[in-house]
Amino acid sequence: MTITEWVQALVWIALVLVLGVVEVFTLDFIFIMLAAGAAGGLIAALIGAPWWLSAIIAAVLALVLLGLVRPRVLQALGRNADPHRTGVEGLVGMPGTVAVAFTSSAPGQVRLANGETWSARIDAAAPERAPALGTHVVVESIEGSTAVVRIQQKAAP
Structure with missing residues (x-):
């Protein structure tokens, strides 16, 4: 070379x-x-x-x-990627219950199915009243550190 x-x-x-x-x-x-x-x-x-x-x-x-x-x-x-959503995206659609009742002026808290407790407010687009303690809700979205929830409809028999 x-x-x-x-x-x-x-x-x-x-x-x-x-x-x-x-x-x-x-x-x-x-x-x-x-x-x-x-x-x-x-x-x-x-x-x-x-x-x-x-x-x-x-x-x-x-x-x-x-x-x-x-x-x-x-x-x-x-x-082989995990098809499940994680983080905040994984919370959307998750059921929970009201842990601290909502008022018209202040948000409440919800305990989600994964055990986490989040500040929450009712979805403004939903024509629902403020949920009482123990009401079943579903997370619609996350805005900052607040879960926007709607009252879970009971399944028809």
Whole structure:
């Protein structure tokens, strides 16, 4: 190997390492595909291809990986995602009971099915009266630290 080929190989190795490190911090499977393309360029350079051919091989390989492999990897990783809503989004639709009665001027509190107690107010769009202690309610939305609830309708027999 000549000095030029060594320099070319070292440039490809450095590029693979830099792109690999960037991928570790971004975790979006773009830079790892680029690093794999650079690895293809490294292999071409080690076989003896001129620098321009190594660059074309690296670019084509990276584009193929980005277009064909990355979407499948993202899809495969998304299959095992938890389908349940979490956090505040998980509270919407959750049943609860009134723990502190509401008044027209002050919100009350509700104890939700998950055991949490939240400040609550009745949904303004609902033409319902203020719920009494022990009334069954359902969370409509969360506004800040207040649960907006509606009175749970009893199921018809």
